[in-house]
Amino acid sequence: MNLDQLLTGARDEIAQATAPIDDRTLTRVRGTVRRARIQRHTFESVGAAACAGVLGLGAWALSSPDGDPVDPATRSSTPEPSSAPTTEPTTAPTSAPTTAVDDGPVARAAEVDDATVLARLSAPRTGERWFDEALDASDALDALFTPAELANGPEYHLYLVGDREASAIYALAFPPVNDDVVQWGSRVELYEIDEDGPRAILCPSARTGDACAKDFSSSKAVADDDTFYDTLTLPASIEVGDGWALSTETVRGDVTRVAGLPASLADANEKLEELTSLGSLTVVRRELPSSVDGLRSYGYAVLTPFGTILPIADADVPGLDYLGITWDDGVDRSTQVADGDWARYAQAAGAGTCTTAQFSVESTHIPAQWRTAGVTADGRDVVVPVSGSPLATAVHAWQLEHSGTIDTDTGQTLTGLDAGYRYATVGEFLDAQSLYGVEGPDGEWHLHLRPEATNVVWECA
Amino acid sequence: MARPWEQLLDQVARERWPRLVAHAALVAGSTSEAPDLVQEALIATFRGRARFTTVEQAEAYVRRAIASRAVDEARRRRRERLVALRAAAQPSPPDTVEPPGPGRDVVRALALLSPRERACVVLRQMEDLSIAETAMVLTLSEGSVKRYTADGLSKLAEILGTHPHTETDDERVPVRPAPTPRIIPGGAR
Numbered sequence: 001m002n003l004d005q006l007l008t009g010a011r012d013e014i015a016q017a018t019a020p021i022d023d024r025t026l027t028r029v030r031g032t033v034r035r036a037r038i039q040r041h042t043f044e045s046v047g048a049a050a051c052a053g054v055l056g057l058g059a060w061a062l063s064s065p066d067g068d069p070v071d072p073a074t075r076s077s078t079p080e081p082s083s084a085p086t087t088e089p090t091t092a093p094t095s096a097p098t099t100a101v102d103d104g105p106v107a108r109a110a111e112v113d114d115a116t117v118l119a120r121l122s123a124p125r126t127g128e129r130w131f132d133e134a135l136d137a138s139d140a141l142d143a144l145f146t147p148a149e150l151a152n153g154p155e156y157h158l159y160l161v162g163d164r165e166a167s168a169i170y171a172l173a174f175p176p177v178n179d180d181v182v183q184w185g186s187r188v189e190l191y192e193i194d195e196d197g198p199r200a201i202l203c204p205s206a207r208t209g210d211a212c213a214k215d216f217s218s219s220k221a222v223a224d225d226d227t228f229y230d231t232l233t234l235p236a237s238i239e240v241g242d243g244w245a246l247s248t249e250t251v252r253g254d255v256t257r258v259a260g261l262p263a264s265l266a267d268a269n270e271k272l273e274e275l276t277s278l279g280s281l282t283v284v285r286r287e288l289p290s291s292v293d294g295l296r297s298y299g300y301a302v303l304t305p306f307g308t309i310l311p312i313a314d315a316d317v318p319g320l321d322y323l324g325i326t327w328d329d330g331v332d333r334s335t336q337v338a339d340g341d342w343a344r345y346a347q348a349a350g351a352g353t354c355t356t357a358q359f360s361v362e363s364t365h366i367p368a369q370w371r372t373a374g375v376t377a378d379g380r381d382v383v384v385p386v387s388g389s390p391l392a393t394a395v396h397a398w399q400l401e402h403s404g405t406i407d408t409d410t411g412q413t414l415t416g417l418d419a420g421y422r423y424a425t426v427g428e429f430l431d432a433q434s435l436y437g438v439e440g441p442d443g444e445w446h447l448h449l450r451p452e453a454t455n456v457v458w459e460c461a
Numbered sequence: 462m463a464r465p466w467e468q469l470l471d472q473v474a475r476e477r478w479p480r481l482v483a484h485a486a487l488v489a490g491s492t493s494e495a496p497d498l499v500q501e502a503l504i505a506t507f508r509g510r511a512r513f514t515t516v517e518q519a520e521a522y523v524r525r526a527i528a529s530r531a532v533d534e535a536r537r538r539r540r541e542r543l544v545a546l547r548a549a550a551q552p553s554p555p556d557t558v559e560p561p562g563p564g565r566d567v568v569r570a571l572a573l574l575s576p577r578e579r580a581c582v583v584l585r586q587m588e589d590l591s592i593a594e595t596a597m598v599l600t601l602s603e604g605s606v607k608r609y610t611a612d613g614l615s616k617l618a619e620i621l622g623t624h625p626h627t628e629t630d631d632e633r634v635p636v637r638p639a640p641t642p643r644i645i646p647g648g649a650r
Contacts, residue, residue: 002623003586003614003617003623004586006567006621007567007582007587009564010483010487010568011480011487011564013483013564014483014492014495014568015480015482015483016479018478018479020475020479021474021475021478025496026471026474028500029470029500029503029504032508033466033503033504033508
């Protein structure tokens with residue numbers, strides 16, 4: 001046998017013993033090529049400015065400890081569906097997922113049980129990766145806007161926050177925008193950019209019933225309501241303590257917050273305290289400014305893996321449904337007195353009307369200072385301060401003293417009772433069951449104010 | 462819908478993967494490194510502007526990319542090993558033993574060649590690349606290609622105990638031109 005025959009024979013033997021390329025390897029190769037082509041495409045067509053973000057992506061990918069390209073969304077192997085997030089499952093129901101996490105097509109579903117949602121938060125099918133830190137990509141804004149729009153529009157901030165297969169994921173943040181009357185809230189929009197250009201991600205949740213953003217700001221992007229992320233899909237219920245759970249129903253239906261709020265703009269000077277980790281999501285309570293001595297005030301929120309914040313709506317926090325309380329004294333207080341959505345739910349006892357804080361906590365809770373006075377719609381005991389409570393006196397005093405508005409006829413500033421505050425004395429304040437408490441997680445008492453007992457203001461801005 | 466380059470990539474990968482892996486095993490002298498080498502070559506080939514429109518053309522590009530990357534990779538590893546050995550003053554670690562498998566003897570024999578010798582042998586003998594094409598792929602002079610090919614074939618033949626390649630004329634390297642025709646006394650002419 002000559003050398004040619006040996007070489008050819010060896011080649012044929014090896015080829016015959018080699019299995020065809022598997023889908024995972026091919027997807028990895030394809031994804032890497034896509035990213036490389038995006039980078040080239042960006043250099044050539046979008047311009048040097050837009051390169052910064054993509055180069056940032058490249059730099060991140062190079063420095064990432066896991067240098068492998070994105071796992072395909074079609075992955076069908078490990079991990080097992082029953083694998084929980086890094087902490088023990090804390091979300092009800094705790095039963096095993098009814099659907100296999102990584103089996104079957106990667107598609108949205110109308111119903112996804114929470115165990116499955118939780119498992120996917122840690123082991124997404126959808127291939128997205130979020131950077132540890134968002135990278136400033138303001139230089140790439142011209143991929144989304146024309147020069148004229150950038151010159152005349154709001155002060156946009158663009159961040160490179162992750163990638164998915166061949167796409168780079170960007171978060172576009174808006175600072176609050178003022179017109180003559182209203183300060184429009186800040187918000188965040190998500191975009192993916194690949195070699196075909198930018199797409200606005202309108203429906204990031206894997207649950208079909210969850211909200212989709214109705215519009216987006218970029219004039220250059222096309223609407224994308226197909227792309228979704230397992231890592232941004234909220235469970236229906238989040239348990240933060242034994243038998244104490246937050247619902248996410250309202251926030252999941254909010255079309256203005258599908259990508260959350262900029263955490264730094266959600267509220268000034270707030271501190272975040274982690275309550276539980278749900279894989280890519282982190283449940284926190286936000287410490288917000290508190291005005292009454294001895295009270296600290298908080299609101300619940302979920303942090304997304306790219307740093308935005310999804311405040312849990314008042315409707316979804318146990319204890320805030322003042323109108324649903326059944327009072328032991330037989331008085332029906334189920335009718336909303338003040339106008340406006342703001343008055344549908346109670347708020348934190350230690351802050352004013354314009355707060356987003358949902359509950360306050362005493363530095364020291366003295367049970368003797370409280371008495372049971374009713375029960376919430378979901379069966380939780382409601383306590384109110386006893387007569388002579390120093391805390392009730394302090395809360396009433398602050399709300400009364402900080403009430404103020406403008407007489408629209410005279411233009412005069414009105415304060416206190418003249419401004420329309422309802423309760424002249426702490427006795428009236430207590431009789432109206434204005435300040436109440438509901439036991440929260442870990443035996444902590446959450447103190448709330450009925451909406452009408454909060455200070456009167458001209459407007460919240 | 463997949464873009465044209467994606468369709469071509471899929472087709473090359475799905476239809477030609479075993480052949481490409483076999484090619485990589487020979488050119489790298491290692492079956493275990495071959496799949497990674499093919500992946501890298503596919504990426505390198507398709508990340509740039511398309512210079513090909515058919516599967517055959519694309520495969521040819523991938524094969525050449527495999528060869529050039531195999532040489533680069535082998536040289537890089539050798540450099541790293543030398544640096545490490547100098548630093549640690551340690552004896553050279555044993556070379557990786559080729560595991561049992563198809564074509565093992567040939568792959569093991571190829572592994573004993575230098576990376577350039579191996580690449581030249583495979584490209585010239587199995588891919589039918591010309592000397593000029595091989596020189597371009599491996600960034601060598603044509604003379605070097607001839608020399609590496611001849612040396613590689615000679616070593617292989619010795620290791621495998623077989624006859625050298627039968628068509629070795631173009632691998633013969635003239636040492637120096639003969640100044641005058643040699644006259645063979647009593648020659649047949």
